[in-house]
Amino acid sequence: MNSDNHINAIAEQLKQARHCVVLTGAGVSAESGIPTFRDALSGLWEKFRPEDLATAEAYRKNPEMVYAWYQWRRQLISDTEPNAGHYALAELAKRVERLTLITQNVDGLHQRAGSADVIEFHGNIFRNRCFAENTALAPDTTRSEKPPLCPVCGAMARPDVVWFGEALEPQVLQASAEAIDDCDVFLSIGTSSLVYPASELGLAARSNGAVLIEINPQQTPLTAVCQFSVTANSAGVLPHMVRALKT
Ligand code: NAD
Numbered sequence: 001m002n003s004d005n006h007i008n009a010i011a012e013q014l015k016q017a018r019h020c021v022v023l024t025g026a027g028v029s030a031e032s033g034i035p036t037f038r039d040a041l042s043g044l045w046e047k048f049r050p051e052d053l054a055t056a057e058a059y060r061k062n063p064e065m066v067y068a069w070y071q072w073r074r075q076l077i078s079d080t081e082p083n084a085g086h087y088a089l090a091e092l093a094k095r096v097e098r099l100t101l102i103t104q105n106v107d108g109l110h111q112r113a114g115s116a117d118v119i120e121f122h123g124n125i126f127r128n129r130c131f132a133e134n135t136a137l138a139p140d141t142t143r144s145e146k147p148p149l150c151p152v153c154g155a156m157a158r159p160d161v162v163w164f165g166e167a168l169e170p171q172v173l174q175a176s177a178e179a180i181d182d183c184d185v186f187l188s189i190g191t192s193s194l195v196y197p198a199s200e201l202g203l204a205a206r207s208n209g210a211v212l213i214e215i216n217p218q219q220t221p222l223t224a225v226c227q228f229s230v231t232a233n234s235a236g237v238l239p240h241m242v243r244a245l246k247t
Contacts, residue, residue, distance in 0.1 A: 004244075007237070010228050011244035013211050017185040019098040022089060023201055024234075027190025027216060029109055031235040032080040038192060054163045059131070063156055068145035070159045074125055075143070077107045085189070086113035088238035095245050100179040104191060104198050106161045119175050121168065121198055127160035136160070168197065176201065186210045190234050193220040202226075 014020060026036035037050045048069070052058060059066045090113045093099040101118050103110055106125040110118045128137040128148065132155035140148055140157065147156040162168055180186070186205035193199045202222045206212050212226040215234050223229050230237055 006228070006230070007241055007244050010213055010230070011241055013185055013213065013228070014092070014096055014187075014241075014245055017096055017098075017183075017211075019100070019179070019183045020092075020096050020185040020187060021100045021102065021179050021183040021201075021205060021210075022092070022187045022189065023191060023198065024089070024101070024103045024105060024110070024189045025191025025195075025198070026105060027192075028085050028089075028103075028234050029080075029083075029105055029107055030190065031083045031085065031233060032107075032109060034077060034080055034107055034109075036190075036192075051164055054161070055165055056163055057165075059156075059158060059163075063147050064145060067147040067159075070125065071140075071143060071145055074140075077109075077125065080107075080109070082109045082113035083235040085234035085238040086110055086115070088242045089189075090114035091242050092238075092245070095242065100183070102176050102179065102198075102201070104195065119172060119179070121162075121172060121176065123159075123161040123169075125159055125161055128157040129160045131156045131158040173197070177204075180204050180210075181208060183208075183210050185213065187213045187215070188220075188222055188226075189215045189238070191216070191220070192218075193222040 030036055053066055053069050086109050101110060101115050102121055103118055104121050106122050108124055126139050128140055129135060130137055130150040132153055137150060137157050150157060180201055183205055186202055188202050202212055206225055213228040214222055214226045215230045215237055217231060217233055
């Protein structure tokens with residue numbers, strides 16, 4: 001059910017919330033033209049699976065191929081714009097008492113739409129770090145498919161994103177856990193709720209007593225435990241929801 005009453009009931013929950021945590025996934029950027037990982041890769045990369053490219057092992061075996069994929073994705077993202085869903089979430093932060101935005105997206109589109117203090121759960125594709133020492137390096141502004149080298153130790157640079165099988169940054173985990181412990185409303189948007197540990201955040205919020213709301217055109221493992229589920233694309237429904245908050 002996606003009637004106006006349903007949207008108004010969600011807006012009411014958001015109005016009353018003391019601390020709302022929003023978790024976003026690749027679906028929020030789908031309407032900007034950035035494919036989700038559940039969509040088949042397109043063009044040059046259609047024969048590959050992200051699970052075979054986005055790993056440290058793949059990078060060790062074939063750094064130029066993996067780095068070329070990241071340079072291609074960086075270009076693809078640079079050519080896109082935030083969509084109405086990103087802008088609505090930036091607006092939502094001004095209209096609720098407190099909002100923490102956690103994103104699994106590495107594309108920086110929330111920040112480009114005006115969201116501040118975004119917790120980047122899986123890093124940011126435009127940053128690089130040293131593959132050996134893990135130190136921050138300057139972003140690569142070239143279009144070269146060859147990984148740049150760390151100016152200090154000479155090791156290869158790598159994109160500053162969390163690859164499959166890697167641990168998250170401890171400060172990211174801590175900031176997210178603190179927000180989840182404190183929140184009374186949890187909004188899950190455009191995520192399949194399949195990628196651990198992001199998939200646990202909604203469940204943790206629920207066991208702390210938070211109201212769970214989901215926006216996704218497809219069912220996910222979280223849908224059954226949500227009090228409110230909106231079966232729709234985020235760029236369409238989020239502006240509507242934020243407008244309902246103003247009335
Ligand atoms: P996912 O690919 O597993 O799932 C995407 C979800 O979005 C699906 O449940 C799908 O039904 C939903 N969806 C599709 N179109 C939508 C729309 N218009 N509005 C709302 N929802 C929509 O993505 P995930 O859950 O974020 O996890 C996969 C991993 O992929 C994450 O680690 C993320 O970092 C990475 N990733 C990021 C980007 C990006 O930064 N834009 C793109 C692809 C993958």
